[in-house]
Amino acid sequence: MKRVILLLVLCLCLGCAKKAVEPAPEKTAPKTVAEDTSAQQVERTLSPSCVAVYDLKARQWDVDNNDRASEAFLPASTFKILHTLIALQSSVVTKDEVFKWDGVKRNYEPWNRDLTLEQAFRHSAIWVFQRIAKRIGKERMQNYVDLVGYGNGDISGQLDSFWLDGKLRITPRQQVWFLTHLYQNDLPFSSAHMDYVKRLMRRDSGKGWTMHAKSGWAQRAKPQVGWLVGWVEKDGSPWFFATNVEINQRSDAAKRYALTETRLRELDVIPAEK
Numbered sequence: 327m328k329r330v331i332l333l334l335v336l337c338l339c340l341g342c343a344k345k346a347v348e349p350a351p352e353k354t355a356p357k358t359v360a361e362d363t364s365a366q367q368v369e370r371t372l373s374p375s376c377v378a379v380y381d382l383k384a385r386q387w388d389v390d391n392n393d394r395a396s397e398a399f400l401p402a403s404t405f406k407i408l409h410t411l412i413a414l415q416s417s418v419v420t421k422d423e424v425f426k427w428d429g430v431k432r433n434y435e436p437w438n439r440d441l442t443l444e445q446a447f448r449h450s451a452i453w454v455f456q457r458i459a460k461r462i463g464k465e466r467m468q469n470y471v472d473l474v475g476y477g478n479g480d481i482s483g484q485l486d487s488f489w490l491d492g493k494l495r496i497t498p499r500q501q502v503w504f505l506t507h508l509y510q511n512d513l514p515f516s517s518a519h520m521d522y523v524k525r526l527m528r529r530d531s532g533k534g535w536t537m538h539a540k541s542g543w544a545q546r547a548k549p550q551v552g553w554l555v556g557w558v559e560k561d562g563s564p565w566f567f568a569t570n571v572e573i574n575q576r577s578d579a580a581k582r583y584a585l586t587e588t589r590l591r592e593l594d595v596i597p598a599e600k
Contacts, residue, residue, distance in 0.1 A: 373578050375571040377589045378498040382506060383563045388593060398478060398495035399551045399570060402542030403450040405489035407508070407523060407555075409458065410447055412470045414519040418461035419443055421522060425454045447526045450541070456486035473514045476504060491546040498568035501555045505566050509557060527556060535560040535596055541582060549574060554582040558595050565595045 376391035389395045413419045420443075427440050436449040446454035459467065464485050471479050477500055483492025496504075508524065511517050527538035539556030550573040557566040569586045573579055590596045 373572050373574065373581060375569070375581065375585055376498055377567065377569045377585050378502055379589060379593060379595075380502045380506065380566040381563075382509075382566065388589075390589070394570060395498045395568075398497045398500075399553075400491070400544040400547050401477065401489050401494060401496045401501075402544040402551070402553060403452075403489075404496075404501065404540050404542035404553045404555050405494070406447055406450065406455060407527070407540050408471070408474060408476055408504070409455055409489070410443070410523050410526070411513065411515045411519055412462055412467060413458045414522070415470070415515045416462055416466055419458055425451075425457065428453065444526055452490070459486045470514070474504070476500075490544065498555075498570050501553070501568035502566045505555060505557055505568075506564075509564055509566070529556065532597060537596070539586075543573065543579060552579050552582045554586050558590060560595055565590070565593070 374391075374394060376389065376394035378390075378395040379388040380386070381388070414421070423443055425441050425443075425446060427438065430453070431438055432453070434449070436445075437451045437453060441449070441451055441454055443454075445451070464481070467485070468479075468481055471481055477494055477496030480493040480495070481488045483494075488494050507513050508520060511520050513520060524538055527540055528536065529539040530537040535558055537556060537558045539554055542551075542553035542555075544551040544553075552571040552573045554569045555567065557564045559565075567586055567590065569582050569589075571578060571581045571585065587596065591598055
Protein backbone atom coordinates (compact mmCIF):
# COMPACT_ATOMS: atom_id res chain seq x y z
CA MET A 327 0.00 0.00 0.00
CA LYS A 328 2.87 2.35 0.86
CA ARG A 329 4.38 1.85 -2.59
CA VAL A 330 1.08 2.53 -4.37
CA ILE A 331 0.64 5.79 -2.44
CA LEU A 332 4.22 6.86 -3.24
CA LEU A 333 3.67 6.23 -6.95
CA LEU A 334 0.50 8.37 -6.90
CA VAL A 335 2.34 11.18 -5.13
CA LEU A 336 5.15 11.06 -7.68
CA CYS A 337 2.72 11.27 -10.57
CA LEU A 338 0.96 14.29 -8.99
CA CYS A 339 4.22 16.05 -8.19
CA LEU A 340 5.70 15.84 -11.66
CA GLY A 341 4.05 19.00 -12.91
CA CYS A 342 5.65 18.80 -16.29
CA ALA A 343 5.39 15.05 -16.58
CA LYS A 344 3.30 13.18 -19.10
CA LYS A 345 1.40 9.99 -18.54
CA ALA A 346 3.37 6.79 -18.17
CA VAL A 347 4.16 5.34 -21.56
CA GLU A 348 2.77 2.05 -22.80
CA PRO A 349 4.80 -0.87 -24.18
CA ALA A 350 6.07 -0.53 -27.72
CA PRO A 351 3.64 -1.90 -30.30
CA GLU A 352 4.68 -5.04 -32.14
CA LYS A 353 1.95 -4.93 -34.77
CA THR A 354 4.23 -4.02 -37.65
CA ALA A 355 6.42 -6.92 -38.71
CA PRO A 356 10.04 -5.74 -38.88
CA LYS A 357 11.71 -5.78 -42.24
CA THR A 358 14.69 -8.12 -42.30
CA VAL A 359 17.79 -7.26 -44.28
CA ALA A 360 18.59 -9.87 -46.91
CA GLU A 361 21.62 -12.00 -46.22
CA ASP A 362 24.81 -11.17 -48.08
CA THR A 363 28.36 -12.43 -48.26
CA SER A 364 30.10 -9.13 -47.66
CA ALA A 365 32.95 -8.66 -45.20
CA GLN A 366 30.49 -6.87 -42.95
CA GLN A 367 28.25 -9.94 -42.86
CA VAL A 368 31.25 -12.14 -42.01
CA GLU A 369 32.04 -9.82 -39.08
CA ARG A 370 28.48 -10.16 -37.81
CA THR A 371 28.70 -13.92 -38.05
CA LEU A 372 31.95 -14.09 -36.12
CA SER A 373 30.62 -11.80 -33.38
CA PRO A 374 26.86 -12.15 -32.73
CA SER A 375 25.20 -8.78 -33.15
CA CYS A 376 22.14 -6.91 -34.28
CA VAL A 377 21.31 -3.47 -35.55
CA ALA A 378 17.67 -2.44 -35.05
CA VAL A 379 16.63 0.75 -36.83
CA TYR A 380 13.23 2.43 -36.57
CA ASP A 381 11.98 5.14 -38.91
CA LEU A 382 9.51 7.08 -36.77
CA LYS A 383 7.94 8.98 -39.67
CA ALA A 384 7.26 5.83 -41.72
CA ARG A 385 6.68 3.74 -38.56
CA GLN A 386 8.88 1.04 -40.05
CA TRP A 387 11.51 -1.24 -38.54
CA ASP A 388 14.67 -2.43 -40.26
CA VAL A 389 16.23 -5.26 -38.22
CA ASP A 390 19.05 -7.53 -39.33
CA ASN A 391 18.73 -10.09 -36.50
CA ASN A 392 15.19 -10.44 -35.19
CA ASP A 393 16.06 -12.96 -32.49
CA ARG A 394 18.79 -10.85 -30.91
CA ALA A 395 16.74 -7.66 -31.26
CA SER A 396 14.18 -9.26 -28.95
CA GLU A 397 16.75 -10.69 -26.52
CA ALA A 398 17.34 -8.85 -23.24
CA PHE A 399 20.80 -7.79 -22.05
CA LEU A 400 22.35 -5.69 -19.29
CA PRO A 401 22.07 -2.04 -20.36
CA ALA A 402 25.49 -1.05 -18.98
CA SER A 403 26.20 2.64 -19.55
CA THR A 404 23.20 3.15 -21.83
CA PHE A 405 21.27 3.25 -18.53
CA LYS A 406 22.98 6.60 -17.84
CA ILE A 407 20.37 8.21 -20.10
CA LEU A 408 17.57 7.30 -17.69
CA HIS A 409 19.88 7.57 -14.67
CA THR A 410 20.63 11.21 -15.46
CA LEU A 411 16.94 12.02 -15.96
CA ILE A 412 16.06 10.47 -12.59
CA ALA A 413 18.89 12.34 -10.85
CA LEU A 414 17.82 15.71 -12.26
CA GLN A 415 14.10 15.16 -11.64
CA SER A 416 14.85 14.07 -8.07
CA SER A 417 16.98 17.20 -7.55
CA VAL A 418 19.87 15.15 -6.17
CA VAL A 419 22.22 16.74 -8.72
CA THR A 420 22.42 20.03 -10.57
CA LYS A 421 23.56 20.55 -14.14
CA ASP A 422 26.56 22.62 -13.09
CA GLU A 423 27.66 20.42 -10.17
CA VAL A 424 31.30 19.35 -10.03
CA PHE A 425 31.93 15.89 -8.60
CA LYS A 426 35.16 15.79 -6.64
CA TRP A 427 37.51 13.00 -7.61
CA ASP A 428 38.16 10.55 -4.77
CA GLY A 429 41.83 10.18 -5.70
CA VAL A 430 41.48 6.54 -6.77
CA LYS A 431 43.43 5.89 -9.97
CA ARG A 432 41.30 4.09 -12.55
CA ASN A 433 42.26 2.53 -15.87
CA TYR A 434 40.53 5.22 -17.94
CA GLU A 435 42.43 8.48 -17.53
CA PRO A 436 39.50 10.91 -18.12
CA TRP A 437 37.92 9.52 -14.92
CA ASN A 438 40.89 10.53 -12.76
CA ARG A 439 39.88 14.12 -12.07
CA ASP A 440 36.98 16.27 -10.92
CA LEU A 441 34.07 15.96 -13.36
CA THR A 442 30.97 17.96 -14.17
CA LEU A 443 27.73 16.07 -14.82
CA GLU A 444 28.18 16.62 -18.55
CA GLN A 445 31.75 15.28 -18.49
CA ALA A 446 30.71 12.30 -16.38
CA PHE A 447 27.98 11.45 -18.89
CA ARG A 448 30.16 11.83 -21.96
CA HIS A 449 33.04 9.83 -20.42
CA SER A 450 30.68 7.28 -18.80
CA ALA A 451 32.36 7.82 -15.44
CA ILE A 452 31.10 4.91 -13.37
CA TRP A 453 32.26 6.32 -10.04
CA VAL A 454 30.19 9.49 -10.52
CA PHE A 455 27.01 7.59 -11.34
CA GLN A 456 27.59 5.20 -8.45
CA ARG A 457 27.66 8.24 -6.17
CA ILE A 458 24.50 9.60 -7.82
CA ALA A 459 22.68 6.25 -7.44
CA LYS A 460 23.24 6.34 -3.68
CA ARG A 461 21.78 9.84 -3.53
CA ILE A 462 18.69 8.73 -5.45
CA GLY A 463 18.13 5.69 -3.23
CA LYS A 464 16.68 2.28 -4.01
CA GLU A 465 12.99 3.09 -3.58
CA ARG A 466 13.01 6.26 -5.63
CA MET A 467 15.11 4.61 -8.35
CA GLN A 468 12.65 1.71 -8.57
CA ASN A 469 9.66 4.04 -8.70
CA TYR A 470 11.02 5.95 -11.69
CA VAL A 471 12.10 2.78 -13.51
CA ASP A 472 8.54 1.51 -13.03
CA LEU A 473 6.98 4.79 -14.18
CA VAL A 474 9.02 4.73 -17.37
CA GLY A 475 8.56 1.00 -17.97
CA TYR A 476 12.28 0.53 -18.61
CA GLY A 477 13.29 -2.99 -19.70
CA ASN A 478 12.31 -5.71 -17.25
CA GLY A 479 12.27 -3.17 -14.41
CA ASP A 480 14.40 -5.37 -12.13
CA ILE A 481 16.97 -3.26 -10.27
CA SER A 482 17.71 -5.90 -7.66
CA GLY A 483 21.34 -6.26 -6.69
CA GLN A 484 23.72 -3.51 -5.61
CA LEU A 485 22.19 -0.05 -5.87
CA ASP A 486 25.40 1.38 -7.28
CA SER A 487 25.98 -1.26 -9.96
CA PHE A 488 22.70 -3.03 -10.87
CA TRP A 489 22.91 -1.70 -14.45
CA LEU A 490 26.38 -3.27 -14.76
CA ASP A 491 26.03 -6.62 -13.00
CA GLY A 492 22.50 -6.93 -11.61
CA LYS A 493 19.32 -8.36 -13.07
CA LEU A 494 18.19 -5.34 -15.07
CA ARG A 495 17.75 -6.32 -18.72
CA ILE A 496 16.57 -4.53 -21.85
CA THR A 497 16.19 -5.59 -25.48
CA PRO A 498 17.35 -3.57 -28.49
CA ARG A 499 13.68 -3.05 -29.42
CA GLN A 500 12.97 -1.71 -25.93
CA GLN A 501 15.96 0.61 -26.17
CA VAL A 502 14.46 2.09 -29.33
CA TRP A 503 11.03 2.36 -27.70
CA PHE A 504 12.52 4.28 -24.74
CA LEU A 505 14.43 6.64 -27.05
CA THR A 506 11.40 7.45 -29.21
CA HIS A 507 9.59 8.61 -26.08
CA LEU A 508 12.59 10.64 -24.94
CA TYR A 509 12.84 12.29 -28.35
CA GLN A 510 9.15 13.27 -28.18
CA ASN A 511 9.44 14.47 -24.55
CA ASP A 512 6.92 11.79 -23.64
CA LEU A 513 8.51 10.53 -20.43
CA PRO A 514 7.62 11.40 -16.80
CA PHE A 515 10.30 14.09 -16.54
CA SER A 516 10.33 17.82 -17.13
CA SER A 517 10.88 18.93 -20.72
CA ALA A 518 13.89 20.95 -19.60
CA HIS A 519 15.59 17.86 -18.18
CA MET A 520 14.81 15.76 -21.25
CA ASP A 521 16.12 18.47 -23.57
CA TYR A 522 19.29 18.70 -21.49
CA VAL A 523 19.95 14.94 -21.69
CA LYS A 524 19.32 14.98 -25.42
CA ARG A 525 21.95 17.70 -25.71
CA LEU A 526 24.40 15.58 -23.71
CA MET A 527 23.83 12.74 -26.18
CA ARG A 528 24.79 14.80 -29.23
CA ARG A 529 27.66 12.89 -30.80
CA ASP A 530 28.16 13.71 -34.48
CA SER A 531 26.70 15.78 -37.29
CA GLY A 532 26.96 16.60 -40.96
CA LYS A 533 25.09 18.48 -43.62
CA GLY A 534 21.40 17.98 -42.88
CA TRP A 535 21.83 15.42 -40.09
CA THR A 536 22.71 15.14 -36.40
CA MET A 537 23.41 12.01 -34.35
CA HIS A 538 22.57 11.63 -30.66
CA ALA A 539 23.93 8.47 -29.07
CA LYS A 540 25.15 6.69 -25.94
CA SER A 541 27.45 3.68 -25.83
CA GLY A 542 27.64 0.92 -23.25
CA TRP A 543 29.89 -2.04 -22.47
CA ALA A 544 28.75 -4.69 -20.00
CA GLN A 545 32.19 -6.01 -19.08
CA ARG A 546 30.92 -7.99 -16.08
CA ALA A 547 28.51 -10.03 -18.22
CA LYS A 548 29.43 -13.41 -19.69
CA PRO A 549 29.77 -13.04 -22.61
CA GLN A 550 30.42 -9.32 -22.55
CA VAL A 551 27.97 -7.11 -24.43
CA GLY A 552 28.43 -3.79 -26.20
CA TRP A 553 25.78 -1.21 -27.06
CA LEU A 554 25.36 1.89 -29.16
CA VAL A 555 21.88 3.41 -28.98
CA GLY A 556 20.44 6.68 -30.17
CA TRP A 557 18.97 8.39 -33.19
CA VAL A 558 19.86 10.41 -36.24
CA GLU A 559 17.73 13.40 -37.06
CA LYS A 560 17.80 13.98 -40.81
CA ASP A 561 15.89 16.88 -42.34
CA GLY A 562 13.64 17.02 -39.30
CA SER A 563 12.83 13.29 -39.23
CA PRO A 564 14.38 10.90 -36.66
CA TRP A 565 15.75 7.42 -37.29
CA PHE A 566 16.32 5.48 -34.07
CA PHE A 567 18.86 2.69 -33.66
CA ALA A 568 20.02 0.14 -31.11
CA THR A 569 23.15 -1.82 -31.93
CA ASN A 570 24.12 -4.76 -29.73
CA VAL A 571 27.35 -6.73 -30.12
CA GLU A 572 28.82 -9.68 -28.26
CA ILE A 573 32.35 -8.73 -27.20
CA ASN A 574 34.81 -11.60 -26.99
CA GLN A 575 37.96 -9.52 -27.43
CA ARG A 576 38.66 -5.83 -27.00
CA SER A 577 38.66 -5.15 -30.75
CA ASP A 578 35.01 -6.27 -30.93
CA ALA A 579 33.99 -3.08 -29.10
CA ALA A 580 34.68 -1.00 -32.22
CA LYS A 581 32.02 -2.95 -34.10
CA ARG A 582 29.33 -1.09 -32.17
CA TYR A 583 30.17 2.00 -34.19
CA ALA A 584 31.17 0.31 -37.46
CA LEU A 585 27.98 -1.75 -37.72
CA THR A 586 25.79 1.22 -36.83
CA GLU A 587 27.36 3.58 -39.33
CA THR A 588 27.38 0.94 -42.07
CA ARG A 589 23.68 0.24 -41.65
CA LEU A 590 22.75 3.92 -41.47
CA ARG A 591 24.69 4.53 -44.68
CA GLU A 592 22.96 1.60 -46.36
CA LEU A 593 19.62 3.15 -45.43
CA ASP A 594 20.81 6.56 -46.68
CA VAL A 595 20.31 8.09 -43.23
CA ILE A 596 23.87 9.40 -43.18
CA PRO A 597 25.98 9.96 -46.31
CA ALA A 598 28.60 7.51 -47.52
CA GLU A 599 31.27 10.06 -46.69
CA LYS A 600 30.63 12.08 -43.55
